[in-house]
Amino acid sequence: xxxxxxxxxxxxxxxxxxxxxxxxxxxxLTTAFYAAVADDAVLRPLYxxxxxxxxxxxxxxxxxxxxxxxxxxxxxxxxxxxMRHMRFPIGMAQREAWYRQMAAAVKAGGLSxxxxxxxxxxxxxxxxxxxxxx
Numbered sequence: 001x002x003x004x005x006x007x008x009x010x011x012x013x014x015x016x017x018x019x020x021x022x023x024x025x026x027x028x029l030t031t032a033f034y035a036a037v038a039d040d041a042v043l044r045p046l047y048x049x050x051x052x053x054x055x056x057x058x059x060x061x062x063x064x065x066x067x068x069x070x071x072x073x074x075x076x077x078x079x080x081x082x083m084r085h086m087r088f089p090i091g092m093a094q095r096e097a098w099y100r101q102m103a104a105a106v107k108a109g110g111l112s113x114x115x116x117x118x119x120x121x122x123x124x125x126x127x128x129x130x131x132x133x134x
Contacts, residue, residue, distance in 0.1 A: 015067025016115055023063055025109060030059040032105040042097035046088050066119075082129060091133040099127045 013019045020026075034055045037043045047054055060072035061079055072079070088094075102123050106116060 016119070017063060017067035019115060020109075020111070022068065023059075026059050026062045026066070026068075029105050029109055030055045030062070032108060033058070033102055036101040036104065040097055040101060042093055043101065046090075046094060081126065082132075085130045086132055089133050090131050092131060095127050095131050099123060102127075 017026075034051045037047060038051060057072075057076070060075070064070050064072040065079075090098075103120055106119050106123070109116075111119065
């Protein structure tokens with residue numbers, strides 16, 4: 001018996017990447033996030049003058065992490081988030097500012113309630129792991 005014969009709804013796509021329709025959602029998310037970073041007095045000093053390369057790296061990482069193509073790892077190797085962020089002074093103030101800006105970008109992204117909660121939980125946990133200063 002097929003789904004059509006049982007009137008069962010089709011299963012949702014299995015990855016967030018598929019559910020949001022691919023790259024475009026992550027590009028919008030990271031563009032919104034870095035626009036906020038540009039105006040954030042706590043975060044801006046952590047980034048280079050040109051935010052485009054940082055945005056591209058974060059976008060590629062998130063695409064891969066959430067089920068898209070593994071282009072990020074093909075270009076940069078294993079993500080090694082903690083190692084890559086050690087050179088930046090990340091205390092709780094920086095973590096809170098980062099999470100606040102990312103959460104706003106996620107909430108503007110039109111995700112389902114379940115996906116939004118999953119993504120926000122991921123960013124909350126990961127951003128805590130990157131704190132490297134008292």
